Every structure is written in structure tokens, then in C-alpha cells.
Amino acid sequence: xxxxAVIEYALNLCLYYxxxxxMKVLVPIKRVVDYNVKVRAKSDESGVDLANVKMAIxxxxxxxxxxxxxxxxxGKASEVIAVSIGTEASQEQLRTALAxxxxxxxxxxxxxxxxxxxxxxxxxxxxxxxxxxxxxxxxQAIDDDANQTGQMLAALLNYPQGTFASEIELKDGGIEVTRxxxxxxxxxxxxxxxxxxxxxxxxxxxxxxxxxxxxxxKKPLDVITTEDLxxxxxxxxxxxxxxxxxxRASGVIVxxxxxxxxxxKNEAKVIT
Amino acid sequence: MSILIIAEHDNTELxxxxxxxxxxxxxxxxxxxxxxxxLDCRSVAEEATSLEGISKVLLADKPAYENFLAENVGSLVxxxxxxxxxxxxxxxxxxxxxxxxAAALLDVSQISDxxxxxxxxxxxxxxxxxxxxxxxxxxxxxxxxxxxxxxFDACGETxxxxxxxxxxxxxxxEISKFxxxxxxxxxxxxxxxxxxVISGGRGMQNGENFSLLEGIADKLGAAIGAxxxxxxxxxxxxxxxxxxxxxxxxxxxxxxxxxxxAIQHLAxxxxxxxxxxxxxxxxxxxxxVADYGLVADLFExxxxxxxxx
Numbered sequence: 408x409x410x411x412a413v414i415e416y417a418l419n420l421c422l423y424y425x426x427x428x429x430m431k432v433l434v435p436i437k438r439v440v441d442y443n444v445k446v447r448a449k450s451d452e453s454g455v456d457l458a459n460v461k462m463a464i465x466x467x468x469x470x471x472x473x474x475x476x477x478x479x480x481x482g483k484a485s486e487v488i489a490v491s492i493g494t495e496a497s498q499e500q501l502r503t504a505l506a507x508x509x510x511x512x513x514x515x516x517x518x519x520x521x522x523x524x525x526x527x528x529x530x531x532x533x534x535x536x537x538x539x540x541x542x543x544x545x546x547q548a549i550d551d552d553a554n555q556t557g558q559m560l561a562a563l564l565n566y567p568q569g570t571f572a573s574e575i576e577l578k579d580g581g582i583e584v585t586r587x588x589x590x591x592x593x594x595x596x597x598x599x600x601x602x603x604x605x606x607x608x609x610x611x612x613x614x615x616x617x618x619x620x621x622x623x624x625k626k627p628l629d630v631i632t633t634e635d636l637x638x639x640x641x642x643x644x645x646x647x648x649x650x651x652x653x654x655r656a657s658g659v660i661v662x663x664x665x666x667x668x669x670x671x672k673n674e675a676k677v678i679t
Numbered sequence: 680m681s682i683l684i685i686a687e688h689d690n691t692e693l694x695x696x697x698x699x700x701x702x703x704x705x706x707x708x709x710x711x712x713x714x715x716x717x718l719d720c721r722s723v724a725e726e727a728t729s730l731e732g733i734s735k736v737l738l739a740d741k742p743a744y745e746n747f748l749a750e751n752v753g754s755l756v757x758x759x760x761x762x763x764x765x766x767x768x769x770x771x772x773x774x775x776x777x778x779x780x781a782a783a784l785l786d787v788s789q790i791s792d793x794x795x796x797x798x799x800x801x802x803x804x805x806x807x808x809x810x811x812x813x814x815x816x817x818x819x820x821x822x823x824x825x826x827x828x829x830x831f832d833a834c835g836e837t838x839x840x841x842x843x844x845x846x847x848x849x850x851x852x853e854i855s856k857f858x859x860x861x862x863x864x865x866x867x868x869x870x871x872x873x874x875x876v877i878s879g880g881r882g883m884q885n886g887e888n889f890s891l892l893e894g895i896a897d898k899l900g901a902a903i904g905a906x907x908x909x910x911x912x913x914x915x916x917x918x919x920x921x922x923x924x925x926x927x928x929x930x931x932x933x934x935x936x937x938x939x940x941a942i943q944h945l946a947x948x949x950x951x952x953x954x955x956x957x958x959x960x961x962x963x964x965x966x967x968v969a970d971y972g973l974v975a976d977l978f979e980x981x982x983x984x985x986x987x988x
Binding site (some may be wrong): 420440442445446447448455467472521522523524526527544547549550551552553554555556558559560561562563566567568569570571573583586587588589591592593594595596597598601606607643644645646647648649650651652655656657658659660661663664665667668670671675678 | 788
């Protein structure tokens, strides 16, 4: 009993000297349409109809916040900083992150719809100010489904990346990331500082409790601008139109398995 | 117009996703080179020389690229790609991993999941889980695209006479290391390349019941998929997930069993040619996209279906 405690203490001391225990974690998050909302294109095809639509923290970003908070609860992280890029309204999602356990928040406020490359550049500027050891992002936002920001940020910083993570483990002064890949799982080992992007199975985010929601209101939330960070976020892409997907012709309800097999063989001709 | 395609392969053979990307490239321009980065992958390069429409196969057969680490491959693609007008890769987990890195290093944006080519600088891509299609024009000097393979037919595999050119770059950034890979072993076709896919949802009730799909899959030569609900409930591993955050499939026949049809699942399969839904809840949204719907208890319908096909 005593031995194991001594060993653990010694181990922690080693980890401390390797700079792991007091790791600072940055979690970029995005305000998006709630995942339950069925989004439609505007009738003039100028964009997506977002009037009076419920907004929320992107589900993958929520998983990122949860993972960072767990690292802190396990004594592996000293500070969790949430950052978002967007309009003033994104403060709402930053408060959610604070209620889930982040210590402080930064809003890079802009009215421009910043593309992933621009977001990565802004985040790089934030990283250079805050010097986190680990940056955890969602693998993709469920609005533009781009799946780029984490990888782009990693490239701009020349950091390693563990994308689509289903498990992370701090190990030997670095981090081991198990990744969800097409054929199964892949494990990579990354030096720190590093970037991790979350997949669904990394964890199950908690619900913010009422006391924590109240506490979050008093936590610091700094607002800065893209000009403060001196980053050009001019869009490179021009969205010409947003249209509804082609509709499928309505199908039929068959009454029996026999009828189904008959239709598949003789009408659709997809089985023989 | 000169196009660089990054091939998907496993150092032994070319993956079919590459063929769809070649087709997409042919809609953009005619001068197409194919980069094969890996280790001991010369046989892949040789196989690729006969692909239709490829001018040159660039072979980076080096230790730094053995496991396709995004850091090393991203850097290679940025160096190789800087003189091209377009850089294309399939929107596989691999392509999604390294290509945004290359784009950022080149200081250009990436257009993800291109489902259709409108012109050399304008592309269609699904957004909001496929509930909308955005037509996007790029102002960047280099267009970096990941290609949604289901949006394009496979190119021909014969008739090409590309030459092989060696690439000398072998740069290990030494910030990441491959540890291991645990790939699911299966005799079935790959989900994203199968002609027939049969998927189970929460209605399957547990992982064991997925065996009810196997007999049918065997008879039809089908791949087996799952909804996110089934994956989240722990019935089956995530690599079987079809949907917005899983795999995108568009087989000739898609059979959805015990799947309600959440938006995020539809995003992964609604471009299938023929969709069959089997669900006991006649109100399930999956019936709205199904060509043939069968309102039935799957535990009765599946054994019967297996017998009758």
C-alpha cells in the first residue's frame, strides 16, 4: 500500500518535471444549429434559413470540452480555456463550456463568417498567446461539415495531430491517441504540444448542473477581435447558392416479405 | 489545368476510392498525375499506371510515408502540389486527415466532400448533413478538394500508359509515431464500395442480433452497416457506422433494418439507388426515403427474407 503510494508519488514527480501534470488545455468550440433541427435552404437559394432556429454548442466540441475537464479532474490538466470565433451570440456557448467545467473563455468576436483556414489562423494567434500544451477540438462542425480546422491549425503550428480520437492517454511525456479510421482503429503517439480532434466515442458529455451554470456566469470571458490578433480572415470561397438536395420519388409500402422480394427482383431488378 | 491526385492504398493494393477521384478529376481537366506515398508500394504504382486518364504516377516509396502519418504526408503533398492547379484526395478518414494540413501549408482553403464538379473552380458539396447542397466557387490559386466517392463513378482500370517517376522527398517531421492498427477482419465487401448494404439500427436490440443480417448479407454479397444509434448503444463497432459522421454509402441496394431514419443517418445513405426499410413503426421517417417499405417485426421478417432471396 505504502509502496504503491511512494511509486505513484515518484511517478507524478517525473511527470511533473516532464511538464505533463500541469498541462494547459485549449478547447476551441463552435456555435451551430442544434443537431435536432432539420435545416432548409432559403427559397431564393441565397443560403440556409436560420431564422428563429435553436442554436447550440457543436456536439463534437462538447465532447472536446468534456475530455479537457476530465483531464483536469484527473489532475492531469491545470487549466482549461474555451475559445470561440463568432458573433457576440457565441458567448452563450462559451458560458455552456464554462458551466461544463472550463476555467475561462475567450471570444474572438467577428461578424464575418470565417472559413476553417481563417479560424485556424485566429486559433494559431490565440495559441501563441496562451501557450497550451494540448488543444482539443471537435472533428467537424455539424453545420458546414468541413472537418478541417484541427488539421489546419496543426499544420500552421507544425504540431502533430490525433484526429477522430476515441481514446487519449498521456504517456512518456507525450500523448497516445486511438483514432477511428475507416477499417477500424489506429493508435499514434504524439509529442506535445499536440492537437486532438474528437470522435463520438471519446466520451459522453455531462449535463451542466444548475449550480455550475450559476458559477459559470462569474467566470472570466474575454472578448477580443480579429484585428486584435492581426489576422486576415477574408473568405477565399464564394458560396454561389444553397439548394435543397434532389428529392427522392416517393416509395411504396409492401405488405409482405414475398411482395418485397418480388419487387426487388422484377421491378427494381437489384437482386436476382 | 494540372491536377494532382493522392492515391488511397495500403502499400499492397490501390483502394477503389482512388478510381472515383480520377473520374472527378477528369471532369476538371486532362492533365492528371497520381501521387503514391508509402513504403514498399511499387506494386501499387505499377497497378496505377494502367488507370484511364493518368499521365504520370509519382512514387514516394520512403520510410517517412509507411503509415501515412498526416504530418509527413501533409507536408509531402504541400511540396508536391504547389505547382498544380488542383489537388484531390478521396474523403476517406485518411484523406480527411492529411489534406487539410497540406491546404493550410499552401495557404489555401479546402473544399470538403465535393459531390459534383460544376466547372474548374466551382463545386457542389453537401452541408448540414446533406439537407442542403452548397455550390461553392474558389478564389484560391490552388483548389484543394476532398472527393465524396459516391458522387462519381469509378474510372476505367485499363488502357492507361502512365510512366512512373520517383519522388526523392523523404521527410519525417518526427513529431508523431505510428503505434498500431487494429483493422476489422471481414470477408465481406467494404462498406463504401459494396453493391448492396444491409444496416441495422437500435431496433436490432443488441449486438448478437446483428447475426440475423449476416445470412442475408451472405446471399446478397452485401456489406453490413449500422446506424449511429446502434453504435452508440454499443451493439457494433464504430467502423460500421453509416451517416453524417460515419461512412457515406450509395450502393445499388440499401436495406435499413430497425433504423428510424434520423437526419444524420439519412445523410450517409440517401443517395443509394434503391432503399428498402424494414421497421415495425409505420411512422418512422426512414419510410419517407424508402422505395420499398415493409412495416413488420424485424425478428420475423429477417429470417423469412433470408429464406426467400
